[in-house]
Amino acid sequence: MIYLDNASTTRVSPEVIVAMRPYWDEIYGNCSSLHDMGQRAKEHLEDARNRIAKCLGAESDEIYFTSGGSESDNWAIDSACKYGAMRNKKHIITTAFEHHAILHTLKEKEKQGFTITYLPVYENGIVKVADVEKAITEETCLVTIMYANNEIGTIQPIAEIGNICAKHGVVFHTDAVQAVGHIPINVKADKISMLSLSAHKFHGPKGVGMLFCKKGSPLFPFVHGGGQERNRRAGTENLPGIMGMCVALESATKDMAKVNDRLIEYRDKLFTELSKIPHSKINGDTISRLPGNFNMSFEGIEGESLLLMLNDMDICASSGSACTSGSLDPSHVLLAIGLPHEIAHGSLRLTLSKYTTIEDINHAIESVPKVVAHLRKFSPVWDEMEKGVIKHVI
Amino acid sequence: MLYSEKVMDHFRHPRNIGEMENPDAIGEVGNAKCGDIMRMYLKIDGDTITDVKFMTFGCGSAIATSSIATEMIKGKKIKDALQLTNQAVVEALDGLPAHKLHCSVLAEEAVKAAIKDYYDRNGIDYDKSLYAPGTCVCCHTADKKDD
Ligand SMILES: Cc1ncc(COP(=O)(O)O)c(C=O)c1O
Numbered sequence A: 001m002i003y004l005d006n007a008s009t010t011r012v013s014p015e016v017i018v019a020m021r022p023y024w025d026e027i028y029g030n031c032s033s034l035h036d037m038g039q040r041a042k043e044h045l046e047d048a049r050n051r052i053a054k055c056l057g058a059e060s061d062e063i064y065f066t067s068g069g070s071e072s073d074n075w076a077i078d079s080a081c082k083y084g085a086m087r088n089k090k091h092i093i094t095t096a097f098e099h100h101a102i103l104h105t106l107k108e109k110e111k112q113g114f115t116i117t118y119l120p121v122y123e124n125g126i127v128k129v130a131d132v133e134k135a136i137t138e139e140t141c142l143v144t145i146m147y148a149n150n151e152i153g154t155i156q157p158i159a160e161i162g163n164i165c166a167k168h169g170v171v172f173h174t175d176a177v178q179a180v181g182h183i184p185i186n187v188k189a190d191k192i193s194m195l196s197l198s199a200h201k202f203h204g205p206k207g208v209g210m211l212f213c214k215k216g217s218p219l220f221p222f223v224h225g226g227g228q229e230r231n232r233r234a235g236t237e238n239l240p241g242i243m244g245m246c247v248a249l250e251s252a253t254k255d256m257a258k259v260n261d262r263l264i265e266y267r268d269k270l271f272t273e274l275s276k277i278p279h280s281k282i283n284g285d286t287i288s289r290l291p292g293n294f295n296m297s298f299e300g301i302e303g304e305s306l307l308l309m310l311n312d313m314d315i316c317a318s319s320g321s322a323c324t325s326g327s328l329d330p331s332h333v334l335l336a337i338g339l340p341h342e343i344a345h346g347s348l349r350l351t352l353s354k355y356t357t358i359e360d361i362n363h364a365i366e367s368v369p370k371v372v373a374h375l376r377k378f379s380p381v382w383d384e385m386e387k388g389v390i391k392h393v394i
Numbered sequence B: 001m002l003y004s005e006k007v008m009d010h011f012r013h014p015r016n017i018g019e020m021e022n023p024d025a026i027g028e029v030g031n032a033k034c035g036d037i038m039r040m041y042l043k044i045d046g047d048t049i050t051d052v053k054f055m056t057f058g059c060g061s062a063i064a065t066s067s068i069a070t071e072m073i074k075g076k077k078i079k080d081a082l083q084l085t086n087q088a089v090v091e092a093l094d095g096l097p098a099h100k101l102h103c104s105v106l107a108e109e110a111v112k113a114a115i116k117d118y119y120d121r122n123g124i125d126y127d128k129s130l131y132a133p134g135t136c137v138c139c140h141t142a143d144k145k146d147d
């Protein structure tokens, strides 16, 4: 199987598996215990915290371990809203194409009386800094904008947004789940107040992540119970997971430049070759984009059947089509960049990783055009377009 | 695997696929906005469906349900083809995931739409209530997972 769905999740690196190994049956003490077994585990936990902080340009006491990206996003929003409500500030700024961990959480806040501004992301899938500044009011308690989009990989102008938010004294959260470990990030340089990340997106284990919260920025407790994570997130620490995340992040940081050179070359080869398919379109900006993210739409076909056929050709891919998701609407991300529904249904996302080889890319370049041609042969939509009954859109 | 072997077989090797020359009737249902369109062509001799072809834009289950539906009505009397239900289509495919059931409704509707077209073309009287415009399946939206 050729795995080109690394934005969904990644393979855990061998060095990460090795690093996690001792924490199941050797250094398995509870970090809260007084005895040596507990204290030893605690030392390892704090070591991981330090090393993770270093990779992000943060201080170790700004790192809060969580169960992953979704929890971190929920927590950041919840905390900023609590703080906002105390000061009668109940306005939040976000974008139309955030992950549902953000959008669904904000929907809940809307029910509690918060007003949400959803900024447009335009055809290139990038938010305008000027739009952010214009949207800020006296009531704004939070700006939450993702670092890079999970479907189309577009990278947002985070440092500039950070500057604006700092200038206006507004809390700035970024969901960096797709960006951490893939592009260089420094929370201080970007003036980020809060940042979410998740280990399984950079060859770490699933079910572990982290929320960065800048010192001096308020962070209310999220899980109540024991005193873990400085009384803010109760629960015995997932030490194997945290150690795995730490090693995965260090590896990703160290290898980033070299891996990215190769991935950009692969990604652009995919764009060049698959753009030769007639009536196709690249989704999202091709420059300000994650090195490993490819996303295109092909007219007249539907994404799920495309994925099933690619699966038969040993390629694991993903699509923003409705039928791949259990919903009847295509991806909100593709609609946010202005794609008509029928074009959004025919999208293909290939996401690469350090394990992707040129053979994998060549196999995809051979397979995708065959599948598109096959599906178009019996597509009534394509048929009408080719006969001129309806117009081609792309 | 999301789908049964039967569904995958019809998806991989769709029966009666492609355009039909000089059909006696055509039915098309669904819309591209929702991600599923089925077009069914019929050849009819007297009261018998002698040939069926289809073209589908849609997901795996949309393609598989149209394919099996053509097999289920080919050679049948019109009045028997009209009895085709989405449940029968789903059973013939050894089941579909719950959120894919709408695709089987589309197959049943495509058959009905084609037969209605035949009646209309030939000025044959029929019970209009049987062909109430299909409710748009897009309106019942389920939750979406993303990553
Ligand atoms: C942008 C983004 N945010 C949040 C998440 C959720 O992360 P997790 O699966 O760790 O909860 C994901 C991935 O699933 C993501 O891509």
Ligand SMILES: [Zn+2]
Residues within 6 Å of the ligand: A323, B035, B036, B058, B059, B060, B061, B062, B100, B103
């Ligand atoms: Zn479908």
